[in-house]
Each structure stands twice: as C-alpha cells, then as structure tokens.
Amino acid sequence: MNRRRILLYVLGLMIICVYKFAYAYEMTTEAIQERIKPVGEVNINTGEQAEVVLLPVAERVIEDIDMHESQVNEDGKVTYDQYCTLCHSNGVAGAPKFKDESDWQVRREEGIDVLMEHATQGYNMMPPMGTCSTCSQEQLKAAIEYMLPV
Numbered sequence: 001m002n003r004r005r006i007l008l009y010v011l012g013l014m015i016i017c018v019y020k021f022a023y024a025y026e027m028t029t030e031a032i033q034e035r036i037k038p039v040g041e042v043n044i045n046t047g048e049q050a051e052v053v054l055l056p057v058a059e060r061v062i063e064d065i066d067m068h069e070s071q072v073n074e075d076g077k078v079t080y081d082q083y084c085t086l087c088h089s090n091g092v093a094g095a096p097k098f099k100d101e102s103d104w105q106v107r108r109e110e111g112i113d114v115l116m117e118h119a120t121q122g123y124n125m126m127p128p129m130g131t132c133s134t135c136s137q138e139q140l141k142a143a144i145e146y147m148l149p150v
Contacts, residue, residue, distance in 0.1 A: 008093055008125075012092060015092065016131055076146030076147075077146055079140070079143040086131060087126070093126075094124055099147065099149045104147070112145075116141060116144065119140045
C-alpha cells in the first residue's frame with residue numbers, strides 16, 4: 001500500500017468514527033419518545049374534575065417522529081441525509097457519488113441485490129452498514145435507490 005492510500009484509509013476511518021459517536025443515540029420512535037417525554041404534566045382544575053393537557057409542542061414532535069419514519073421508508077432521503085451523505089456526497093474513499101451516472105453505472109448493472117449485500121456486509125472502504133448500524137434493510141434499500149441516478 002502506498003502512503004496516500006493508507007492516509008485515505010485512516011482519514012476515512014476517523015471520519016466514520018467521529019460520525020458514529022456524533023449520532024450514537026438510538027433513532028427508533030420509542031427511544032426518541034423516551035428522550036423527549038415530558039418531565040411533568042399540566043393540570044387545569046375545571047372545578048369538579050382535573051384535566052391533563054398535552055402541550056401542543058410535544059404533540060407536534062411526536063407527529064414529526066412518525067412522519068420521519070414513514071419518509072425514510074418511502075424515499076430514502078432522510079436515511080441518506082443522516083447516514084450516507086458524509087461519504088457519498090463527495091466520493092470519500094472511493095464511495096460512488098450521489099446520483100453520479102459514471103460512478104453508479106457498473107454498480108447498477110450488478111443489481112440491487114449485490115448493492116444491498118455490499119451495503120450490509122461492507123465493500124472496499126465502506127464498513128458493514130456504512131455509518132448506520134441500526135438501519136433496517138428497507139432503510140438501506142431506500143437510501144441506495146435514492147442515491148442512484150434516475
């Protein structure tokens with residue numbers, strides 16, 4: 001290995017490690033709801049019976065979480081933006097660039113099954129599951145399809 005390749009490999013690993021630690025929180029709906037749950041309740045005494053009121057902001061956050069999950073499954077943009085853009089936006093360590101026809105042509109010919117295998121098991125400098133160790137197969141597939149040129 002020449003020095004440049006070793007340097008790129010080390011830089012790639014450093015970027016992935018920093019990125020992984022920056023997003024160490026579990027991103028499931030349940031985990032997010034647990035982190036943002038209210039620390040108290042607002043009770044409005046209406047005379048005979050107290051009424052518990054959820055604050056509108058908390059309701060909106062929960063709706064946003066549900067919308068986020070459906071969007072990930074629909075088009076892969078959120079998964080790409082959160083986990084893939086670090087390497088695929090600029091072609092770090094040989095990663096195929098986002099929607100770049102020349103980078104994706106051979107990979108597209110191999111088929112989605114091979115691309116999924118590479119994404120889950122790792123390929124060249126890409127570690128298994130990229131930078132998203134908690135992504136589902138559907139999220140990975142949606143992200144791959146989102147990255148492919150039209």
